[in-house]
Every structure is written in structure tokens, then in C-alpha cells.
Amino acid sequence: MPLSEALGCRLAGSLTALVAVPGVDVSAMDGYAVAGRGPWRVVAQVLAGGEPYRKALEPGEAIEIATGAPVPVGAEAVMPWERASAVAGGSAAPGSGVAWVDGVAEAGRHIRRRGEDIAEGAAVLGADAVVTPVALGLAAALGHDTLLVRPWPRVAVLVTGDEVVDEGLPAPGRVRDAIGPFLPGLVEWAGGRVTDRTRLPDGPDALRAALGGPWPEHGRASREGAHWPERGRASQEGRRLPERGYASREGGRAAGADVVVVCGASSKGPADHLRAVLHDLGADVLIDGVAVRPGHPQLLARLPDGRLLVGLPGNPFAALAAALTLLAPILRELTGTPAVKETSALAGTVRAHARDTRLVPVRRSERGAAPVGHDRPGSLWGAALADALAVVPPGWGGERVELIELPLGG
Known part of the structure; x- marks a missing residue:
């Protein structure tokens, strides 16, 4: 991933230095790079980012130098300007234009040698390290434009139920969707991103199509009755998610996701069609119910294309319990994030x-x-x-x- 998108991910391999830090011998102070004993004749000026001094310093020579500027071959020390004095009197501060300086220079002092901080090729962070803001700065300093990371799992949410409404006060016999609002935060907390959310009517046709299956000819009416929102993109702190793999209606609303979450339809009532649809699609059902209360009618399946599907119960607390014990561990496993044990x-x-x-x-x-x-x-x-x-x-x-x-x- 580009550095701008890798924040919060975990490294999929060691982060190594593509360049040494510093990349060349540089001055650690503003002052004078000197060779031999003083007094020294000032032969050039070198600033950070400026043209380096191409010659080797001869004994008795000095260059006026800024912090971070490359030190020439032959330099034995950098004398801070506070310790320098002009031979002919006046100030020896950098930029003063003096021709000769004198002072006390300690051999080897105030020169940062190439690779002194980090050697080229050194491994500085191990696999599974979290990419923090500081780690991004370190990666940039080491020459990286991209990082090999475990990407955020993309999660598509399918909310089923003719009785479920998204806003306002529900009419008699209807209920507000309480699961859809908590899932994005829970998914993000566990390491994923909700990249698509779709409302589906009851019935197998809409669910089958959303998972990538075909629409039967007799299902045209229910297809037109399904609510297919425009393909908006979720954002994280104002950052748009990358446009990758979002399916059209014909390809299934959840085709671009790594994990599909189906809210409702996971029980065994007359309106619960998830198992039948998974059978039709040739999915491998891995978990079909758990001996837990609430959250018993939860389900885990692997679709033929490799995507994982998590079926959550329709009751909100039951869905939360199933999400915490089934969905969250899956996302943590995909991102390499250990669970808290308590x-x-x-x-x-x-x-x-x-x-x-x-x-x-x-x-x-x-x-x-x-x-x-x-x-x-x-x-x-x-x-x-x-x-x-x-x-x-x-x-x-x-x-x-x-x-x-x-x-x-x-």
C-alpha cells in the first residue's frame, strides 16, 4: 500500500532500510569542517541540500558548513561556530564571510558518519508491527514509497428484512435497524472496513443475487422491489477508501469484499433463506449454530470464490454477541491482530x-x-x-x- 493508506495496518514482512541514515557523512552542527591544525583558511561554504564540496580538504583548510550538509573527504572534525574566532578579529559565525578561522576542534566530533544511525539493509521493524504515524515517518526516511502490509479486510453488509426501516419512527409491525449502525464501528475496531451496505427485501432471490448468484426470470419483480443504493464509498476520518472491486448489481453487491455479513435470515424460520441460498451457491457451511445465548443462530460459510460469509441473528443483542465471537476474531486473524485475553x-x-x-x-x-x-x-x-x-x-x-x-x- 502507499504510505498514505498504510496507517494502522500491520506489516506483512520486516521493514528494512533501503538507504543508510545518514546517507553520507554529514555535519551535526553549524560551524566549520576542518582538516589538520588551525588556523584554517576557509575555502568554501556548503549548505544542507546545496552543492557538496567536491575536493578533499587539505591540512589547514576549512569549509563553512551547515547542520545536515555533507562533510568533504579529509575533514577531521566540525568546529561549532560558537567555538570559532576570526583570525583577523570580528565574528566567525557562519555567513560572516571570514577568510581565516581559529579555535578548538576535537578530532571526530560533530560529524555523523554514513549509516551511523541505521545501516543500509538493516531490519528496523519486524513483521506484524503496527504501522503507526511514527513508523510511516521512519519508512519514508528509509526510502519507502509503499509498505507490504496486511490490508484492511473489506466487509460488505447485507441487511435483510421487510420489517426493517432505516430512519424515522417505525410504523406498527416495523422495527428500526439497530444492527447496521453498530457494525461499521465494530468492524473497524476489529481491523476491517465496511465498504458496502445494502438493504435487501425478504426472499431468496435478492439475497442470492447480492451474493453473486443469478436472478431467476420469475424473480424480476422482487429484484425491482429491492432497494439498491448507489455505490457510495465509506470513509475513514475523511479519507476515501480505494475504488477496488465493487460489483455491479449483476455481479453481486458483495463481490468486492473479503468478508460478507448477512444481518438476519440466519435462523430457521419461514423468512430465513440464507441456508437455502448458500446450498444453491455451493457454499461450504463451516459453523451452523453455536450453543450460546444470545446469538445461537449464527453461521459461518465459505463461498465458492473464497469469500467468508458471517450470518448474524436478527435480534440486535444476539447479533452483537455473534459479531464479537465470530466476525471480530475472523477480522483479527486476517490482520494478524491478537485478541485481548482477560x-x-x-x-x-x-x-x-x-x-x-x-x-x-x-x-x-x-x-x-x-x-x-x-x-x-x-x-x-x-x-x-x-x-x-x-x-x-x-x-x-x-x-x-x-x-x-x-x-x-x-
Whole structure:
């Protein structure tokens, strides 16, 4: 990636120096580069970025030099101008135009030798290092225009459901989409980018087409009824994402993504068509339900073209639980980002389930992780109050439990 797009990614290999730092012997001070003993006859002036002195300094010669300017062959030291004096009197400060200078010059002082800071070819950062703003500056200083990184996984979000609306107060029988708004932040927190979001009506045809399958002839009506937004590009802090691989309607709305997230349609009700569509497309279903509450009807599949598909339940808290335990680990694996490992005692009463693991919203405290309540599958209230989810195994008897980190701010 170009340096301008690599911030926050992890290196896919070592960052090595394409050039030495400094690239040549340079002056570390404003003053005079001298050879032999003084007094010295000033034979030239060299500024940083200016023409270097092409000759070798002879004993008794000096050049007026600026910090960062190349030191000529034969120079034994740089004498700071504060320690220099004009032989004929007056100031010996750089730019004064004196012909002779004298003073005390310590052998080898104030010259930075080529490669003294970083040798050419040296490995300065290892693979998996995060590309920070400082790392970008270092890479530029070492001659790099691009970096080999693990790119942000591109995530396409398909929101299904005739009952789901995107704005305003929902009419009776309708609900606001609460999953689509939290997914971009969660995806970014886990290392990815939402690059496309599409609303789909219920039914297999629109879902099949969005995943890249064909539209049947009898499906024209439902296709026209689907909401196909224009291909806008998500932005990150004002930066436009690169235009890469975005599919047309005919090619599938999610064709340019690395991971596809389907919100809803992952259960086994009459309006849940994801499994049938995946079967039609020849996908390999890797996970079909997890013994967890909330979030049981989650799904992971690999599409024939290699893309991963994550199916999230339609209930908001259930979808959040599945996203944290299935989608987020996938994105971290793709970017090489280790997950946070944490355990805690529970400071409060928790009812364990007889067969399934429970995910309970909690807040950390000195006494342990305290349940905050409001944890029904259809409500995000408890999760919004919490800073972690406690993993309570079936038949839990009071031992310490794992905590699953929530994105910053709950």
C-alpha cells in the first residue's frame, strides 16, 4: 500500500532500510569542517541540500558548513561556530564571510558518519508491527514509497428484512435497524472496513443475487422491489477508501469484499433463506449454530470464490454477541491482530443456563465484573451500559469467567 493508506495496518514482512541514515557523512552542527591544525583558511561554504564540496580538504583548510550538509573527504572534525574566532578579529559565525578561522576542534566530533544511525539493509521493524504515524515517518526516511502490509479486510453488509426501516419512527409491525449502525464501528475496531451496505427485501432471490448468484426470470419483480443504493464509498476520518472491486448489481453487491455479513435470515424460520441460498451457491457451511445465548443462530460459510460469509441473528443483542465471537476474531486473524485475553470474578448474581453458554453484559469493578442487566436478545441497552461480556458456561459454579472486550465506549 502507499504510505498514505498504510496507517494502522500491520506489516506483512520486516521493514528494512533501503538507504543508510545518514546517507553520507554529514555535519551535526553549524560551524566549520576542518582538516589538520588551525588556523584554517576557509575555502568554501556548503549548505544542507546545496552543492557538496567536491575536493578533499587539505591540512589547514576549512569549509563553512551547515547542520545536515555533507562533510568533504579529509575533514577531521566540525568546529561549532560558537567555538570559532576570526583570525583577523570580528565574528566567525557562519555567513560572516571570514577568510581565516581559529579555535578548538576535537578530532571526530560533530560529524555523523554514513549509516551511523541505521545501516543500509538493516531490519528496523519486524513483521506484524503496527504501522503507526511514527513508523510511516521512519519508512519514508528509509526510502519507502509503499509498505507490504496486511490490508484492511473489506466487509460488505447485507441487511435483510421487510420489517426493517432505516430512519424515522417505525410504523406498527416495523422495527428500526439497530444492527447496521453498530457494525461499521465494530468492524473497524476489529481491523476491517465496511465498504458496502445494502438493504435487501425478504426472499431468496435478492439475497442470492447480492451474493453473486443469478436472478431467476420469475424473480424480476422482487429484484425491482429491492432497494439498491448507489455505490457510495465509506470513509475513514475523511479519507476515501480505494475504488477496488465493487460489483455491479449483476455481479453481486458483495463481490468486492473479503468478508460478507448477512444481518438476519440466519435462523430457521419461514423468512430465513440464507441456508437455502448458500446450498444453491455451493457454499461450504463451516459453523451452523453455536450453543450460546444470545446469538445461537449464527453461521459461518465459505463461498465458492473464497469469500467468508458471517450470518448474524436478527435480534440486535444476539447479533452483537455473534459479531464479537465470530466476525471480530475472523477480522483479527486476517490482520494478524491478537485478541485481548482477560478473566474476572463475577460480582453479582448470574443465572447459568443448563446447556448453553451465556454472554452477560458486565462492567469491571474492584470487586469483579458486575452484571448490568437489560440483556434480552432484542435489546442493546445492557450492552450499551457494559464494557465487556462475561462468558458464563453451562452449570457455572462461581469460578472466574472469561471476559470478551467490547468496542471502546461500550
